[in-house]
Amino acid sequence: MTSPNTALIALAVGLVIGIGLSALVAWAYRARARVVEAASSVVPQGTADVLDSMDDAACVVDASGLVLAISHAAARFGIGVGSTLDNQELRQLVRTVRSTGASATETMRITRSGAALDPRLVSARASALGGQLTLLIIRDVTEQERLDQVRRDFVANTSHELKTPVGAVSLLAEAIESAADDPAQVRIFASRISAEAARLGQLTGRIMSLSRLQAADGITDFDTVAIDEVIASSIEGHTVQADSAGVGLARGGDRGAYVRGDAQILIEAVGNLIANAIVYSPKGSRVGVGVKVDAATVEIAVSDQGIGIADADRDRIFERFYRADEARSRRTGGTGLGLSIVKHATQRHGGEVRVWSRPGRGSTFTIVLPRLDVPVPETARKIKKTKRARKADKAADPTRIRNGENA
Incomplete structure (x- = not known):
């Protein structure tokens, strides 16, 4: 007859053996799953949904370099399901990640599909996605690079442009101090300081205008603008300049046009074109x-x-601080910002600037803006109708005038 202690011992041993066998079976299943996953070329469940929601170009690549799944943006770089990566640098990045197992990021220039002359700067990151798969994410940073370069150029150019009048004012101030006993020289130096100060004020004012135009919230209050008033104000503001230069100003074309925008900005834009035309005429x-x-x-x-304008300069004249004729611009006090302001002001109003020019024959700058159809107010129609009625009455009964009746 078996003692109670022996039965308990046998039960405990059986329990331990059962637990061990269960653990062994579970480990075997996990090991098998890992082996299957490592050898599988099937995109994990849910990965395709994640790719569909991504704004960046992304794809899943297997061990042979075949693309198994893509995001919508991947098509811009010629990446499609069932194809292989065309770019050698991208293929090398995927191979590096597969060999090391660690994620890697590289910056490179690649060409978008159908745009052989438009290489894009991208930040490509590859990560292992199982044993046979690699996730490749391509982020286009071309615009960010361009904006960074624009900021650097703007700061450098602005510093350079401000340095000239500031330095001139400083030297002229020293000259005035040295010529304190010569009133004639003092007046000459003072007038030159005034000219440099005016140039400095014009430059800073235009920098502020350009910054406001380029700011995301630079223009918020658009209203109905009469083009007749814009043209009249622009011409009136440059009449003195034209008279001094011996250049005539003529106005023609259609009347009564309206656009939606900021009147002051449009006046400045048209005025810049008129000022440039006067200077170069x-x-x-x-x-x-x-x-x-x-x-x-x-x-x-x-x-x-x-x-x-020469053909070589025509594509650059709207760049900030660019001058097609450096000597003339310096002599006339040009800042190199006028046409840039015109371009950004026009774009902010939903339009564009066109240029026609032939060396020795002249130039034509055309601002194209969306037209605003402004109906004649009811009161204006009534006034016109009343005037027509009175005119008809006069023709019908001329004695009203002779009798002193108010027409």
Whole structure:
């Protein structure tokens, strides 16, 4: 007969053996799952949904380099399901991750599909996704690089441009101090200081205008703007400059056009074009400002009979601080920001700037803006109707005038 202690011992041994066998079976299943996963080329469940929700280009690549799944943006770089990676640098990045098992990130330039002349700067990151799969994410940082470069150039150019008038004012102040006993020289130096101060004020003012135009919230209050008033104010503001240069100003074209925008900014933009036309026109010539209105747009054209623009400069004239004629711009106090302000002001109003130019024949800058259809107010229609009625009454009964009746 078995003692109670022996039975307990046998039960305990059986329990231990059962637990051990269960653990062994579980380990075997996990090991088998790992082996299957390592050898599998099936995209894990849910990965495709994640790729669909991504804004960046991304894809899953197997051991042979075959693309198994992609995000929508991947097509921009010519990456499609069932294809292989065309870019050698991307393939090398995937191989490196597969060999090391660690994620890696590289910055490179690759070409988008259908745009052989448009290489994009991208930040590519590859990570292991199981034993046979690699997740590749491609983030386009071209625009970020461009903006960083623009900021660096803007700071450098602004510092350079400000350095000249500030240095001149400092030297002229020293000259005035040295010539304190010579009133004539003091007046000459003082007038030059005034000119440099005016140049400095113009430069800082234009920098502020350009910064406001480029800011995301630079223009918030758009209103109905009469183009007739914009043209009139722009011409009036440059009449003295034109008279001093011996250049005539002429206005023509359609009337009664309206756009939606900021009147002051549009006046400055058109004024910049007129000022440039005057500067680059010979004495005795004429600058024309014309307006053309069609069903959808309003075109404001400023034409001159000046020196024109060379083909090599035409693509760069809207860059900040760029001057096609450096010597003339320095002599006339040009800042190199006028056309850049015109471009950004026009773009902020939903339009564009067009340029026609021939060296020795002159240039025409055209601002194209969306037209705003402004109906005639009811009160204005009534006034017109009343005037027509009175005119008809006069024709019908001329004795009203002779009798002193108020018409």
